[in-house]
Amino acid sequence: MSKICVLGMGYIGLPTALLFANNGHEVVGVDVNPKVVESLKNGKMPFEEEGFQELLDNSIANNTFRATTEVEEANTFLVAVPTPFDADLKMADLKYVISACDMIHPHLNKGNLVIIESTIPPKTCENRVRQTLQRSGLKAPEDFHISHCPERAIPGNTLYEMVHNDRVIGGIDKPSTEITKELYLSFVKGNLYLTNNNTAEMIKLMENTYRDVNIALANELAKISEDCGINVWEAIDIANKHPRVNIHKPGPGVGGHCIAIDPWFLTEDAKSSGLIMLSRQINDSMPVHVLGMVKEMINGIDNPTITVFGVAYKGDIGDTRATPARKFIKLAEKEGYNVKIYDPYVKDFDYPILGLNEAVEGSDCIVILTDHSVFREMEPKNFYESMSNLNVLDTRNVINTSYWSHFDFNINLIGKINQR
Ligand SMILES: NC(=O)C1=CN([C@@H]2O[C@H](COP(=O)(O)OP(=O)(O)OC[C@H]3O[C@@H](n4cnc5c(N)ncnc54)[C@H](O)[C@@H]3O)[C@@H](O)[C@H]2O)C=CC1
Numbered sequence: 001m002s003k004i005c006v007l008g009m010g011y012i013g014l015p016t017a018l019l020f021a022n023n024g025h026e027v028v029g030v031d032v033n034p035k036v037v038e039s040l041k042n043g044k045m046p047f048e049e050e051g052f053q054e055l056l057d058n059s060i061a062n063n064t065f066r067a068t069t070e071v072e073e074a075n076t077f078l079v080a081v082p083t084p085f086d087a088d089l090k091m092a093d094l095k096y097v098i099s100a101c102d103m104i105h106p107h108l109n110k111g112n113l114v115i116i117e118s119t120i121p122p123k124t125c126e127n128r129v130r131q132t133l134q135r136s137g138l139k140a141p142e143d144f145h146i147s148h149c150p151e152r153a154i155p156g157n158t159l160y161e162m163v164h165n166d167r168v169i170g171g172i173d174k175p176s177t178e179i180t181k182e183l184y185l186s187f188v189k190g191n192l193y194l195t196n197n198n199t200a201e202m203i204k205l206m207e208n209t210y211r212d213v214n215i216a217l218a219n220e221l222a223k224i225s226e227d228c229g230i231n232v233w234e235a236i237d238i239a240n241k242h243p244r245v246n247i248h249k250p251g252p253g254v255g256g257h258c259i260a261i262d263p264w265f266l267t268e269d270a271k272s273s274g275l276i277m278l279s280r281q282i283n284d285s286m287p288v289h290v291l292g293m294v295k296e297m298i299n300g301i302d303n304p305t306i307t308v309f310g311v312a313y314k315g316d317i318g319d320t321r322a323t324p325a326r327k328f329i330k331l332a333e334k335e336g337y338n339v340k341i342y343d344p345y346v347k348d349f350d351y352p353i354l355g356l357n358e359a360v361e362g363s364d365c366i367v368i369l370t371d372h373s374v375f376r377e378m379e380p381k382n383f384y385e386s387m388s389n390l391n392v393l394d395t396r397n398v399i400n401t402s403y404w405s406h407f408d409f410n411i412n413l414i415g416k417i418n419q420r
């Protein structure tokens with residue numbers, strides 16, 4: 001049994017720690033936030049993600065996991081701390097990664113392995129991470145190992161994807177890569193692709209940038225379709241039958257703390273990154289486009305009230321990090337609209353989350369911003385009579401438009417404007 005010290009008990013670090021703890025390792029989970037550590041000490045997951053409460057219960061019962069605020073000696077140190085975007089500098093903010101490495105180096109011994117799972121710009125392991133860890137007096141790769149093993153699991157399906165996804169492992173030398181591979185083999189069922197640290201860092205950023213650029217393309221196609229009176233959803237659906245086409249879905253913008261952030265890490269010192277930056281700009285401008293559609297729908301209504309359905313950054317999760325809903329709500333308030341919010345998944349938000357009936361009462365327009373499955377099965381007959389005006393704008397193509405139109409709703413869809 002090897003001992004692993006995981007730094008960062010968030011959406012990625014804690015699930016990873018619990019998978020190691022349930023697959024033959026002794027794991028110490030470290031977080032600088034005492035509330036997170038307290039919750040884990042009390043045997044409670046600090047956030048909801050299917051399947052992990054059971055893994056936490058098992059590992060506590062088997063004495064293979066404990067949480068603390070202090071780093072201690074171990075065979076392996078795994079870093080899964082945030083890597084936010086510094087909006088002023090337009091660069092990755094590496095302060096948490098560096099502070100984690102600073103916490104590790106006093107406990108580093110010969111033969112140890114340090115894995116960075118946090119998403120980082122190319123050359124971070126080779127330069128900043130190695131430099132900081134060498135404050136221990138040891139040298140890498142001669143005395144200890146460093147590798148990058150980026151996380152690819154998708155929020156909402158973390159457990160399945162952490163176990164079944166293929167992974168990329170890139171060490172600063174071959175032994176670093178090999179021992180990292182041995183470690184992940186303890187729970188990963190997908191393929192493990194081996195490369196060097198710089199390439200592994202690049203691959204992770206390329207994956208999320210690919211998605212961002214393709215979403216931007218879908219958003220642009222949606223706007224063009226609106227101008228041409230075409231239903232972009234039908235067009236995308238049929239275009240995607242082509243064996244080499246995979247157009248993404250348009251929507252109100254890109255949220256979450258990865259896809260909207262990681263592409264910037266590729267642009268910070270690149271000589272050519274026009275397409276990537278333009279895609280960011282297109283996706284960031286979508287809340288403005290959505291507001292424009294709402295404005296047209298409620299034109300002429302005095303002191304309008306709108307109801308936002310869904311503030312989570314995407315469907316069937318309660319995560320609101322970098323949600324495009326936030327920008328949309330602020331723009332709507334600036335326009336003088338009263339904004340009410342309904343989201344059955346979100347517990348905590350900057351604005352009050354109301355029950356369905358209260359949220360739609362007196363409303364002039366429902367604006368669907370998140371593709372929660374409950375919105376697909378929504379029954380308008382339960383609430384339409386309490387609305388002041390029957391308008392609905394669906395930015396995710398989730399509602400059954402033919403059914404809603406029975407109640408005389410004026411329905412618009414992003415990428416398809418109702419011509420009535
Ligand atoms: N959430 C996701 O779906 C994915 C995240 N990633 C990447 O994984 C990394 C971690 O992301 P999340 O888990 O979402 O972050 P998070 O915000 O959920 O959790 C990070 C945790 O690290 C703690 N922390 C900060 N500095 C620390 C330090 N020096 N020592 C110990 N703990 C420290 C924070 O208190 C927090 O609890 C980021 O680089 C992110 O880009 C990659 C793939 C998926």
Ligand SMILES: CC(=O)N[C@@H]1[C@@H](OP(=O)(O)OP(=O)(O)OC[C@H]2O[C@@H](n3ccc(=O)[nH]c3=O)[C@H](O)[C@@H]2O)O[C@H](C(=O)O)[C@@H](O)[C@@H]1O
Pocket residue numbers: 119151152153154155207208211215248249250251252253254255256257258259313314315
């Ligand atoms: C390449 C890729 O699929 N990356 C995943 C992504 O997770 P995340 O939940 O942020 O991604 P997502 O499902 O694309 O959602 C991001 C945002 O984009 C929007 N979105 C997504 C797909 C689409 O066709 N249209 C669209 O508008 C979503 O509604 C959401 O607001 O980023 C994660 C990460 O890096 O943190 C990564 O681990 C996941 O595998």
